[in-house]
Amino acid sequence: MPVTRNLLIASLAMVAGTAAAQQFAWVSTYNPNGEGVYRFQVDAKTGALSSKTLVNELPNAAQLTASKDGKTLYVASEAEKGVIAALRVEENGNLTELNQVSSGGAGPVYLSLTPDGRHLLVANYISGTIAILPVKEDGSLGEASDTRQDEGQPGAAKPEAAVEGSFAVSDHNGPHAHMIGTDPSGKFVFSTDLGLDRIYQYRLDNETGKLTPNDPPFITASSQGAGPRHFVFTPAGDGLWLINEESSTLTHYQLDTAKGTLTAGKTVSALPKGYKGTSFAAGLVLSHDGKQLYVANRLHNSIAHFTVSANGTLTHQDDIWTRGDYPRTLTLDSNGKYLYAMNQRSDNITRFSVAPQDGKLTFIEDYVAVGSPSQLIFTPAK
Incomplete structure (x- = not known):
């Protein structure tokens, strides 16, 4: 009996520990409506966000990413003097700052980690530079191991592929790096420059954190x-979908996985058929199985839903009102059951079942109030 009783108590303790495990969501924001980075608790059954808590007050803390184990957050202050903060996530969800380093430019607008987590990649919009920051064993950051300055003639001021009546014109006045990321293998790095209308291609030396321009x-x-x-x-890593902000179009690119170079495929509109006027395409997210693609359309305030065929062909399915204004980014939860829209100008987050x-x-009739949300990420349950 004592052995059985002890086993029962141990089992109940394990169940209780599992039930108590809490997943966190982190939301970055723009000042002044947003005051920094907010932490939310996530309901595992409904996807609801609750217990909003301001946990970091870095100015214009609009960009963030997290290590795979969820133990470290990296937050960018989207200010002219770009700063990246490395923050340890404690068991109770509080944050402890490890250190701050320069973003390698001005106005960091995107952060991503290499697949092995050894380097943090930064795109600096104002300066048009990208940077590679080494990640130390404790999660803190080293100074940039490499930086690159985009150079060239600005792209056309007016987007030729935009719909009739569009005045979606912004920042074709010089280099403006907008995103940087590796392919799933971690061997190749790609960065977009909105101002120059280019997609840059690099090879990454993961030991030194140095970039080498690819050919081309x-x-x-x-x-x-x-x-x-x-x-x-794509989940297979043999291609990617790219959203063009000013033309509001989606382009499919095939990736040569041996050379690390892209070849453009078909381009389709991210806006509903017949729409006329101005809209700026923003974030996009692909389902975990690669079969569903969702795109945020700002001004039109919609989420365009496409299905993806085996050969990469897109089929438009629906346009869903975000129930907010100026959706900046979209996020799928870890199970792909819920999609969240960051509605920057209406100061709320809306949630959809998938x-x-x-x-x-x-x-889902449940609005989350947060000032000027920019991005939402999840970390594993604690």
Whole structure:
């Protein structure tokens, strides 16, 4: 009996520990409506966000990413003097700053980690530079091991592929790096420059953190003035989808996995058929199985839903109102059951359930109030 009783107590303790495990969501924001980085608790069953807590007050802390184990957050202050903070996530969800380093430029607008987590990649919009920052064993950051300055003639002022009546024109006045990331193998690095209408291609030496321009070192955008913004790789790592901000178009690129170079494929509109006027495409997210693609359209305030065929062909399925204004980014939860929209100008986050069969989105009547949300990420349960 005592042995059985002890086993029962141990089992109950394990169950209690599992039930108490809490997943966190982290939301970065813009000043003045947003005051920094907020932590939320996540309901595992409903995806609801609760217990909003301001945990870091870095100015314009609009960009962030996290280590795979969820133990370290990296936050960029999107200010002219770019700063990146490395923050340890404690068991209770509080943050302890490890250190701060320069972003290697001005106005950092995107952060990503290499697949092995050894380097942090930074795109600096204002200066048009990219940087590689080494990640130390304790999660803190070293000074940049490499920086690159985009150079060239600005792209066309007016996007030729935009819909009729569009005045979606911004920053074709010089280099403006907008995103940087590696392919799934971690061997190749790609960065977009909205101002120059280019996608840069590099090889990465993971030991030294140095970049070598590929051959060719860049390719031009799918159309003049398109404004290449963000991209997502296919699960197989043999291609990517890129959203063009000013033309509001999606372009599929095939990746030569041996050479690390991209070849442009088909381009389609991210806006509904028949739409006329101005809109700026923003974030995009691909489902974990690679079959559903979602795109945020700012001004039109919609999420465009596409299904992806085996050969990369897109089929437009729906346009869903975000129930907010100026959706900047979209985030899928770790199970792909819920999609979240960061509505920057309406100061809220909206949530949609994702149908497992066809990826259809259904709005959940639950608004989360947060000033000027920019990005949302999840870390594993603690």
